[in-house]
Amino acid sequence: MGVLNRLDRLQLLVVTGKGGVxxxxxxxxxxxxxxxxxxxxxxxxxxxxxxxxxxLDTPPSGGEIVEAASNLWLQHxxxxxxxxxxxxxxxxxxxxxxxxxxxxxxxxFTEGAPGLKQTAVxxxxxxxxxxxxxxxxxxxxxxxxxxxxxxxxxxxMAAPQLVSEVISSGPIGNMAALIADFLADRQRFGSIVVxxxxxxxxxxxxxxxxxxxxRLDRQPEVVVVNSIYPPAPKPRRGDDPATxxxxxxxxxxxxxxxxxxxxxxxxxxxxxxxxxxxxxALVGVVGDHLARGIEA
Amino acid sequence: xxxxxxxxxxxxxxxxxxxxxxxxxxxLSSSEGGDDTLVMTFDPSLRLKDTLGVxxxxxxxxxxxxxxxxxxxxxxxxxxxxxxxxxxxxxxPDEDAQRRILENRFYDRLSANLAGVLEYMASERLFExxxxxxxxxxxxxxxxTRQALDFLGAPARIVGFLDSGAxxxxxxxxxxxxxxxxxxxxxxxxxxxVEDFLDRMVGLELLRDMAEFFRAFAPLYDGFRxxxxxxxxxxxxxxxxxxxxxxxxxxxxxxxxYFARRLTEAGYNLGPIVINRIHPLLGDANAEAESxxxxxxxxxxxxxxxxxxxxxxxxxxxxxxxxIPFMPDEPTDLKSLKALGEMFGSRLDxxxxxx
Numbered sequence: 001m002g003v004l005n006r007l008d009r010l011q012l013l014v015v016t017g018k019g020g021v022x023x024x025x026x027x028x029x030x031x032x033x034x035x036x037x038x039x040x041x042x043x044x045x046x047x048x049x050x051x052x053x054x055x056l057d058t059p060p061s062g063g064e065i066v067e068a069a070s071n072l073w074l075q076h077x078x079x080x081x082x083x084x085x086x087x088x089x090x091x092x093x094x095x096x097x098x099x100x101x102x103x104x105x106x107x108x109f110t111e112g113a114p115g116l117k118q119t120a121v122x123x124x125x126x127x128x129x130x131x132x133x134x135x136x137x138x139x140x141x142x143x144x145x146x147x148x149x150x151x152x153x154x155x156x157m158a159a160p161q162l163v164s165e166v167i168s169s170g171p172i173g174n175m176a177a178l179i180a181d182f183l184a185d186r187q188r189f190g191s192i193v194v195x196x197x198x199x200x201x202x203x204x205x206x207x208x209x210x211x212x213x214x215r216l217d218r219q220p221e222v223v224v225v226n227s228i229y230p231p232a233p234k235p236r237r238g239d240d241p242a243t244x245x246x247x248x249x250x251x252x253x254x255x256x257x258x259x260x261x262x263x264x265x266x267x268x269x270x271x272x273x274x275x276x277x278x279x280x281a282l283v284g285v286v287g288d289h290l291a292r293g294i295e296a
Numbered sequence: 297x298x299x300x301x302x303x304x305x306x307x308x309x310x311x312x313x314x315x316x317x318x319x320x321x322x323x324l325s326s327s328e329g330g331d332d333t334l335v336m337t338f339d340p341s342l343r344l345k346d347t348l349g350v351x352x353x354x355x356x357x358x359x360x361x362x363x364x365x366x367x368x369x370x371x372x373x374x375x376x377x378x379x380x381x382x383x384x385x386x387x388x389p390d391e392d393a394q395r396r397i398l399e400n401r402f403y404d405r406l407s408a409n410l411a412g413v414l415e416y417m418a419s420e421r422l423f424e425x426x427x428x429x430x431x432x433x434x435x436x437x438x439x440x441t442r443q444a445l446d447f448l449g450a451p452a453r454i455v456g457f458l459d460s461g462a463x464x465x466x467x468x469x470x471x472x473x474x475x476x477x478x479x480x481x482x483x484x485x486x487x488x489x490v491e492d493f494l495d496r497m498v499g500l501e502l503l504r505d506m507a508e509f510f511r512a513f514a515p516l517y518d519g520f521r522x523x524x525x526x527x528x529x530x531x532x533x534x535x536x537x538x539x540x541x542x543x544x545x546x547x548x549x550x551x552x553x554y555f556a557r558r559l560t561e562a563g564y565n566l567g568p569i570v571i572n573r574i575h576p577l578l579g580d581a582n583a584e585a586e587s588x589x590x591x592x593x594x595x596x597x598x599x600x601x602x603x604x605x606x607x608x609x610x611x612x613x614x615x616x617x618x619x620i621p622f623m624p625d626e627p628t629d630l631k632s633l634k635a636l637g638e639m640f641g642s643r644l645d646x647x648x649x650x651x
Binding site: 019240 | 576578596597625626
């Protein structure tokens with residue numbers, strides 16, 4: 001089955017990669033592409049500093065679902081808020097809710113317990129695709145999660161499994177187990193790894209691919225290699241510094257692409273570095289490259 | 297750099313800006329200048345490890361880098377789990393207490409997965425090395441921005457947690473000898489509510505592991521808390537200089553300003569801000585017309601230099617801005633790392649004199 005065919009069916013896509021590789025731009029471009037194909041897409045970002053709205057030229061979400069284009073919505077989520085919501089939902093009594101939410105024990109537990117926040121975000125995504133969303137977007141066809149850069153992406157994808165192992169009973173344990181099953185379902189959940197063709201990002205991408213295959217027995221749908229320098233001229237005596245840099249960076253890009261392909265034989269899409277400021281124009285151009293790449 | 301002025305340099309910044317390489321280059325130039333220097337790093341690339349010629353042994357103990365510099369250069373790779381184990385070993389009153397913690401299931405998960413604890417352990421290790429006083433200067437490379445904020449806030453968070461009452465509640469004997477939950481009426485209304493809630497939410501098994509962990513941890517409490525406060529002070533001392541590294545390009549200025557503000561607000565001694573990997577301005581105006589590649593390069597050069605001027609306008613008066621050009625090649629041996637170190641070291645010196 002081709003990449004596009006798979007992307008057209010999945011209900012949740014996690015976009016992951018090292019910081020500074022253009023993950024948000026790729027998430028937005030992918031969202032716009034799938035929306036153009038007629039799928040109802042919700043883009044979720046969880047980074048404390050919102051930036052997807054700038055890429056799509058909409059007002060900031062501030063936690064609300066915002067319509068960015070036809071079939072394309074975006075929402076900024078604060079995992080802490082989701083956990084507090086969960087407390088409200090389970091406790092029901094207002095005074096008790098207040099007591100628990102203001103308790104340092106609750107604060108430290110939810111802040112520190114490994115995997116809880118990630119599980120809460122996935123839990124929200126699952127509820128949405130199962131048709132329990134709010135009025136303006138009852139049921140998106142697909143949720144795209146722009147995962148935060150911190151640490152390795154595997155920490156996100158493995159979180160519900162971890163939580164369900166540590167917390168084996170109670171509503172949170174049950175919820176985590178349900179989400180872990182969802183993430184294990186190849187027909188519903190997939191991921192996209194974004195990298196640049198430089199040493200550290202490729203190294204981290206390779207480690208992520210290894211960890212995904214050993215810990216989750218999964219592979220990403222596609223690896224997107226972003227910001228590639230254009231083919232360079234042959235070095236000449238008297239090249240100016242900019243041309244010298246271009247030639248060397250292009251060579252690094254080629255070497256790193258080769259290193260990646262030695263250990264990854266799945267679908268790869270290469271996206272050239274473009275002289276365009278971050279924003280809707282860049283999202284459009286990256287989207288075109290992405291579309292050509294995944295349709296090929 | 298005068299080591300008496302800055303015996304500790306902490307390099308912070310977002311991911312993918314070449315922070316680790318700059319930290320290593322700075323350390324190399326410091327040892328070249330005659331100061332016995334240690335570089336501590338979190339997540340070095342294979343190439344940097346190769347460049348320094350240190351392998352896995354550097355995560356076990358501080359390792360001497362084979363150089364011909366004026367003074368010795370040492371490297372240490374940080375491993376949070378190992379450091380946590382060492383802390384437990386040091387503060388445990390006896391072997392039995394130590395074994396109970398190390399074998400506890402909650403500790404196992406906690407130490408491998410809990411972000412704050414990992415970051416705290418790194419600062420703990422820094423303190424340990426600083427206290428040994430074997431080096432004239434320590435250069436610490438931190439994890440990317442957001443984690444670095446976690447890292448810096450970790451001692452305060454640990455103290456907050458230890459003081460929050462979470463420990464007190466956890467230490468109450470919840471379970472009798474059969475592992476059944478005892479009535480906890482003495483805890484009062486809040487304690488009962490929270491406990492009931494946790495019980496309903498997460499089940500008894502986790503609570504049992506946690507209670508056991510905290511009981512085992514209790515004898516370590518005072519030493520641990522004292523140490524956390526000392527680490528907190530060390531990071532804010534005048535001897536400790538923070539150097540913020542950023543990349544050029546879109547979105548970076550806002551990020552850099554945000555991080556600089558967070559650091560100074562938290563009371564850290566933030567010195568120069570470094571912009572790394574600046575594309576050169578294209579000299580010949582006609583070159584732009586030559587090809588698509590040249591147009592791209594011209595754009596990158598203009599973009600990067602615009603970032604530098606914007607940042608200088610915004611923070612230049614309080615934090616000198618150090619510019620480092622985009623090197624065609626990452627350093628692959630000590631010689632090229634030394635060349636980068638020389639340039640970086642002298643520009644940093646200039647900047648420090650402006651402070």
